[in-house]
Amino acid sequence: QPTHLEKVGKVICVGGGTGIAVLYPITRGLKQAGNHVFSVIGARTKDLLILEDKMKAASDELMICTDDGTYGHKGFVTEKLRETLEKHKDISLAVCIGPVPMMRAVSNLTRNYKVHTMVSLNTIMVDGTGMCGSCRVTIGGKNQFVCVDGPEFDGHEVDFEELIRRN
Ligand code: FES
Numbered sequence: 001q002p003t004h005l006e007k008v009g010k011v012i013c014v015g016g017g018t019g020i021a022v023l024y025p026i027t028r029g030l031k032q033a034g035n036h037v038f039s040v041i042g043a044r045t046k047d048l049l050i051l052e053d054k055m056k057a058a059s060d061e062l063m064i065c066t067d068d069g070t071y072g073h074k075g076f077v078t079e080k081l082r083e084t085l086e087k088h089k090d091i092s093l094a095v096c097i098g099p100v101p102m103m104r105a106v107s108n109l110t111r112n113y114k115v116h117t118m119v120s121l122n123t124i125m126v127d128g129t130g131m132c133g134s135c136r137v138t139i140g141g142k143n144q145f146v147c148v149d150g151p152e153f154d155g156h157e158v159d160f161e162e163l164i165r166r167n
Contacts, residue, residue, distance in 0.1 A: 003152060005029040010091045012038040012084055012115075013059070014077050014106055016098025020051050022120055023097040028058040030095070036060050038091070040080045042098075046071035078105050085113045092116065096155060099123075100164050107155030117155035121146045124167050138162050 003026055011030050015023035020041050031037045037058065042065035043049040049064065049071060056062045063080040064072030073080055077098075085091060094117040096106040103119040110117040126134040128147045135146035138159035144150065 001150065005033050007034040008092045010036045010088055011093040012081065012091050014081055014094065014096040015041045016077060016102045017043055019098035022122060024051050024054050024058065026095055027055060031058050038084050040077045042066065042077040078109055081106060082109060100167055103155060104160035111156050118152050119155040119158060120151045121153060122151040
């Protein structure tokens, strides 16, 4: 399904590892749609951080985190996300793409702030044609197939425990 992009006001895009490559065109699209875009990108270490320049150009404000502190903030993207949500209570959309545990942590955090959150579950796909069945996930208690119904879903509806087991 095509990514739904519209002007909602303030948005925050959160990416981890190679998920930043998937997040980048969405970030750019949200900016082009007229949103004020905060972005937080993270990697384990500086050498593994990708697309910093492109994410910077697509964002009004870019924050960088590394687990080992070799670049930017030392720590997880959720720390910068929490800070930004505290400062800007009018953020109305979060988009998060990265490792599944990161998307789970981000969704749990944004739930407390009642911020609608979109996650991309692309990593569980295998054939991407709707035939292999490997990308089955539970969204709001219903079976969905990431390659047919997604890849983006409401992060607050995803059964992350099941997704982590199946992934
Ligand atoms: Fe095979 Fe979706 S990836 S059915």
